[in-house]
Every structure is written in structure tokens, then in C-alpha cells.
Amino acid sequence: MxxxxxxxxxxxxxxxxxxxAWNMGLFRAMNELTxxxxxxxxDDQPVFNCDDSMADxxxxxxxxxxxxxxxxxxxxxxxIQLTRTEIMDLIKGMPKQYAVGEGKDVRILKxxxxxxxxxxxxxxxxxxxxxxxxAPLVIKSFAEIPTCDYLEGINFxxxxxxxxxxxxxxxxxxxxxxxxMRQGVAKAGRPGLAVAYYPINTRAAVMIAPIxxxxxLRPSDGILLSVLPDVKVEQDYxxxxxxxxxxxxxxxxxxxxxxxxxxxxGLGGAIIEAIVVTLTGWxxxxxxxxxxxxxxxxxxxxxxxxxxxxxxxxxxxxxxxALHRHTNYIIFMATGSHSGPGCETQLLELAFRAxxxxxxxxxxx
Amino acid sequence: xxxxxxxxxxxxxKDAILQYDTEAAKAAAQKVVDQKIDPKIAINEGxxxxxxxxxxxxxxxxxxxxHLVMAGDAMEAAxxxxxxxxxxxxxxxxxxxxxxxxxxxLHSVGKNIVAMFFxxxxxxxxxLGVNVKASxxxxxxxxxxxxxxxxxxxxxxxRPYMREVIEELESVGLRxxxxxxVGGGPITxxxxxxxxxxxxxxxxxxxxxxxxxxxxxxxx
Numbered sequence: 252m253x254x255x256x257x258x259x260x261x262x263x264x265x266x267x268x269x270x271x272a273w274n275m276g277l278f279r280a281m282n283e284l285t286x287x288x289x290x291x292x293x294d295d296q297p298v299f300n301c302d303d304s305m306a307d308x309x310x311x312x313x314x315x316x317x318x319x320x321x322x323x324x325x326x327x328x329x330x331i332q333l334t335r336t337e338i339m340d341l342i343k344g345m346p347k348q349y350a351v352g353e354g355k356d357v358r359i360l361k362x363x364x365x366x367x368x369x370x371x372x373x374x375x376x377x378x379x380x381x382x383x384x385x386a387p388l389v390i391k392s393f394a395e396i397p398t399c400d401y402l403e404g405i406n407f408x409x410x411x412x413x414x415x416x417x418x419x420x421x422x423x424x425x426x427x428x429x430x431x432m433r434q435g436v437a438k439a440g441r442p443g444l445a446v447a448y449y450p451i452n453t454r455a456a457v458m459i460a461p462i463x464x465x466x467x468l469r470p471s472d473g474i475l476l477s478v479l480p481d482v483k484v485e486q487d488y489x490x491x492x493x494x495x496x497x498x499x500x501x502x503x504x505x506x507x508x509x510x511x512x513x514x515x516x517g518l519g520g521a522i523i524e525a526i527v528v529t530l531t532g533w534x535x536x537x538x539x540x541x542x543x544x545x546x547x548x549x550x551x552x553x554x555x556x557x558x559x560x561x562x563x564x565x566x567x568x569x570x571x572x573a574l575h576r577h578t579n580y581i582i583f584m585a586t587g588s589h590s591g592p593g594c595e596t597q598l599l600e601l602a603f604r605a606x607x608x609x610x611x612x613x614x615x616x
Numbered sequence: 617x618x619x620x621x622x623x624x625x626x627x628x629x630k631d632a633i634l635q636y637d638t639e640a641a642k643a644a645a646q647k648v649v650d651q652k653i654d655p656k657i658a659i660n661e662g663x664x665x666x667x668x669x670x671x672x673x674x675x676x677x678x679x680x681x682x683h684l685v686m687a688g689d690a691m692e693a694a695x696x697x698x699x700x701x702x703x704x705x706x707x708x709x710x711x712x713x714x715x716x717x718x719x720x721x722l723h724s725v726g727k728n729i730v731a732m733f734f735x736x737x738x739x740x741x742x743x744l745g746v747n748v749k750a751s752x753x754x755x756x757x758x759x760x761x762x763x764x765x766x767x768x769x770x771x772x773x774x775r776p777y778m779r780e781v782i783e784e785l786e787s788v789g790l791r792x793x794x795x796x797x798v799g800g801g802p803i804t805x806x807x808x809x810x811x812x813x814x815x816x817x818x819x820x821x822x823x824x825x826x827x828x829x830x831x832x833x834x835x836x
């Protein structure tokens with residue numbers, strides 16, 4: 252299996268390409284693959300995909316993209332090229348399940364199957380900014396929920412009463428975040444509960460600094476290392492992935508998503524992109540968890556209410572089935588919504604997602 | 617030429633842009649010039665009116681970001697031909713936008729959409745990408761004689777880098793030369809006021825309108 256060092260070297264030495272050329276090349280490739288593999292919403296308008304061949308075709312289209320087009324490294328402007336054999340070898344190397352946490356708080360994360368009796372994994376995230384006084388208490392409250400399997404980190408704008416601005420403060424804030432997380436889970440009586448660091452920002456120093464067995468991140472904890480939209484990766488993330496791989500902590504891809512209306516094109520392209528970026532998380536960072544699905548770019552352009560779209564649910568089910576049928580990847584879906592906060596469509600959308608996520612064999616986040 | 621023929625030429629120009637066809641847009645623009653239609657009218661009715669339709673299509677999910685890129689290419693190509701036929705003393709230069717995601721932040725989706733909206737709205741756009749230092753924004757804005765510097769951030773902890781751009785502009789005596797607008801997930805109107813930005817958009821649509829307002833450009 253290709254090592255992360257080999258990936259880092261290819262990101263440094265691969266063929267050079269202008270970012271705009273990559274973006275438009277992605278669009279052309281996704282269009283061609285969508286047509287070639289027939290990744291289209293069926294005429295009978297199902298909510299969930301019930302056609303195994305659709306999932307298989309979408310997976311094959313994603314592999315073809317990775318082999319023919321590759322992965323773009325934003326920092327170097329170079330393409331990481333891979334052969335089919337290398338990709339399939341990497342996929343075979345994915346763990347079937349993964350233990351996070353320590354002692355009595357160890358939790359096993361694995362793929363779910365329909366009609367499985369085990370409980371869903373619940374992994375709350377706290378990506379909204381909290382004050383430093385509230386942070387450990389918020390973590391404590393969530394850690395007290397017995398079904399919580401690990402906690403994702405918090406964001407904040409001040410530490411020790413000072414604004415987080417500039418690398419020294421960012422590094423310090425990263426260390427403080429990890430220690431607040433540890434304090435919070437300890438206060439809840441679950442000191443072994445795994446925490447996943449939500450990086451203060453994306454500089455390698457800021458992502459590596461919180462590693463510390465006693466008061467920071469342990470090898471049983473994790474970090475969010477996400478693939479960027481449009482199948483792009485970045486050197487600070489690769490650097491961090493190499494350090495974390497040696498340390499032993501788990502890594503999480505927060506962007507296994509395709510964006511309908513983005514450079515991937517329409518719904519079919521978004522499904523293929525979602526599978527590609529999910530696989531990229533494992534290939535380039537060794538992420539063992541991924542949350543994703545299919546999102547609408549128009550939701551990013553406007554703050555108007557956007558009702559849940561059944562085609563997005565169908566598309567996400569194709570993404571999930573493709574990965575479950577061909578890999579061991581442990582994938583999640585968020586119960587977040589596209590709709591504006593507090594509106595009726597948001598409540599409907601959240602309810603719809605809460606029902607649909609287990610139906611797609613997925614786990615909550 | 618009859619009014620009907622002139623109107624037909626303008627429609628052809630708009631259609632070429634709406635079909636994302638650069639070559640057809642160039643041919644249609646040349647025909648407009650050959651028919652001696654006022655190029656300023658052609659820019660407004662043939663080129664810029666297409667942008668309103670494109671933004672509506674995008675909102676309805678009928679076209680995608682790459683379509684906005686291709687339409688922008690077609691608009692630029694047609695624009696060069698039309699502008700070349702305007703007497704020098706009557707040329708009003710294009711408004712220039714320098715856009716990017718601030719230092720230490722790699723988020724690009726929202727910024728890309730805003731950049732494409734600007735471009736298909738007839739602006740000259742210089743997209744510096746993500747993780748852009750204050751000095752790079754200022755250097756590019758100076759080199760391109762920009763009208764607007766547009767800053768994006770998706771992290772609470774990278775918002776201060778927006779303020780840094782404004783403070784650096786002040787320190788080098790260039791604050792009055794450029795309008796600064798800000799946007800992104802954690803950005804609020806209050807934050808924009810606090811750091812002394814000239815404008816703020818809650819989303820891409822509002823961002824473009826705010827930019828037009830502060831530059832004194834009437835909407836389509």
C-alpha cells in the first residue's frame with residue numbers, strides 16, 4: 252500500500268497544472284463520466300436508490316476519475332497521479348472497524364447495515380464558537396449523553412481574554428481547545444471518551460501542536476483533516492496526516508461531499524465527486540471516518556430558505572451504497588439542514604434527515 | 617439597418633453568452649460593430665442583461681459554476697470587440713475586483729460563487745484563491761488598479777485577517793483607494809462595521825448588489 256510519504260512526494264513532483272484548468276477539466280471529466288456510466292436520477296423519482304448497478308457504476312466512475320485525472324494539490328499546483336492497482340490496493344487496506352477512546356469509554360466505529368441491531372454511532376460536533384468559560388461545560392453536557400461515541404471540537408475567538416490572531420496565539424489556542432475538551436469529558440465522568448480536534452485553522456503547526464498525552468490529544472483521539480471541494484488537497488494537511496499517522500490518532504474527513512452546481516456539474520457529477528473526495532481522504536490523509544453526501548451549491552450562494560430536495564437524498568444514498576459495497580470506509584452523515592435557522596422547512600428537513608440517515612446505512616454526526 | 621435588425625443582433629449576442637459559446641459571442645459582437653449599433657447599448661442590452669438571466673438560472677439550479685465561467689469567457693471576448701469600437705474619450709473602464717479567502721483559511725466554495733457572479737456581472741475579476749496574505753491582496757489591487765477588494769472567511773479564527781488587510785491598507789496610505797467588502801459564514805454586519813469595511817453581503821446575491829451600490833453602479 253502506498254505510504255503517505257509517497258503521496259507527499261507525488262504532490263511535490265507530479266505534473267503541474269493551473270487551478271482554473273483543473274476546475275474546468277474536472278467539469279468535463281465529470282460530465283463525460285456521468286453520461287458514460289448513466290448516473291442520472293431515475294424517472295420513477297425514488298427517495299432512496301434501490302438499484303445496485305447504479306451504486307456500482309457510480310463507484311467505477313469515481314475510480315476512473317482518480318486513475319485518469321488524479322488529485323490536485325492546491326499548495327504545489329501539481330497533480331497526484333495514481334494507478335488503478337495502487338488505488339485498489341489502498342482500498343483493500345482500509346480498516347473494517349476502528350476503536351476510539353480509552354478504558355471503559357472505548358467505542359467501536361464501523362459500517363452499519365440495514366436491519367442491524369447495534370445502536371447508531373452518535374458523534375456530536377461543536378463547530379459554533381463558544382466563550383472559553385462555556386467551552387468545557389458544553390463539552391461536559393454532551394459527554395453526559397450516554398450514546399455519544401466521540402466529540403468533535405469547538406471554535407472560539409478568544410483565549411485567556413486575548414483575540415486569537417497570529418500563529419503563536421493560534422498554536423496556543425489549539426492546545427487550549429484540546430485541554431478544554433479533555434477537561435469537559437473528565438467532568439462528565441468519561442475521561443476516556445475520544446475527542447476529535449476541530450482545527451483552529453489549517454496551518455500544520457496549529458494542527459500538530461495539541462498532540463500531548465497528558466493534557467492534549469492522545470493516540471486514542473482524532474483530528475478533522477478534510478479534503479477540499481473539487482478534489483483538492485493541501486500540504487499542511489498532508490504534513491499533519493504524516494505526523495498523526497505515526498502518533499496513532501484517528502483522522503476524519505469532513506468533506507466527503509459533492510456540490511451540485513459546482514465544478515462537478517449536476518447531480519450525477521456531484522455523486523461521483525462525493526465518492527472521489529471520500530476515497531481521497533483515505534488515500535492522501537488516511538482518514539478512517541468520513542462524513543459527506545450531496546449538497547447544493549445554490550445553498551452556499553443564498554441565505555434564502557431552501558427546502559430539502561429528495562434528489563439530494565437519493566444521490567446521498569447512491570454515495571453511501573457505492574462506498575459500502577466496495578470499501579470498508581466508515582461514513583457518516585450530518586443531521587444539519589440547508590434551510591434557514593428556525594423556519595418550518597428546517598424542522599421538516601431535520602426530521603427527514605433523522606429518518607433517512609439510518610435508512611442509508613449511515614451513522615449520525 | 618432597421619430597428620428589428622439591430623434588436624436581432626443584440627439578441628444573438630445575448631443568446632451566444634447564454635449558450636456559453638465564446639466563438640459565437642465574438643461573431644455576434646463583430647456583427648453588432650459592423651451594423652454600427654452603439655457599442656455601449658450592446659454592452660448593456662446584449663452582454664450585461666445576460667448576467668441577470670445567468671444568476672437567476674444558477675439560483676434555480678439550471679446552470680452551474682462552470683457555466684458561469686464559460687459565460688464569463690464569452691462576455692469578456694465579446695466585450696473586447698465592442699469596447700474597441702468605442703471612441704477612446706468615451707471609454708469607461710471596467711470595474712475591477714480582487715477577491716480571495718484570507719490567510720490561514722482554505723474554504724473556497726462561497727468565494728468561488730461570488731467571484732463568478734462578479735465576473736458574469738461584467739466586472740474584471742482577479743481571484744487570488746485561498747489562504748491569501750494581506751500583502752498579496754494589496755499588491756494585486758495596486759497592480760490592477762482595483763476598485764474593490766473582496767475578502768472571504770469561513771472560520772471565526774480567521775476573521776481577524778480581514779481586519780489586517782484594512783489596517784495594512786491604512787498603514788501604507790491606500791485605504792481610500794479601494795473599497796473593501798467582506799463576507800462568509802462567521803461574518804456579520806456588525807463585524808464588517810467593527811473592522812471598518814465598506815460593505816458586507818449576507819450571501820452572493822447581496823454581495824454583488826452591495827458592490828454595485830458602493831461603486832455607484834445601477835443594477836441591471
